Amino acid sequence: MTSLSELPPRTPVTVVSVQDRQPNDLVARRLRELGFVPGEQVEVVARGPFGAEPLLVQVGYTRFALRRIEAARVQVAPLQGGRA
Numbered sequence: 001m002t003s004l005s006e007l008p009p010r011t012p013v014t015v016v017s018v019q020d021r022q023p024n025d026l027v028a029r030r031l032r033e034l035g036f037v038p039g040e041q042v043e044v045v046a047r048g049p050f051g052a053e054p055l056l057v058q059v060g061y062t063r064f065a066l067r068r069i070e071a072a073r074v075q076v077a078p079l080q081g082g083r084a
């Protein structure tokens with residue numbers, strides 16, 4: 001298991017969890033609302049030019065720009081059998 005921020009581009013993986021850093025963590029809750037939920041397939045599409053930030057991340061057919069610190073909260077694992 002690794003974090004989404006450490007993933008090389010174009011590597012599809014499955015979300016395992018989103019880490020809460022404090023009780024009632026608003027960032028973690030928002031990530032879950034955007035679709036970063038266990039079992040969902042995600043991938044880093046591209047990285048920004050300066051410090052590899054922001055990350056362009058795809059969940060389903062939707063793309064989001066995330067800061068590395070936000071992407072680090074999303075724990076991911078390799079796809080099982082080629083599918084989520």
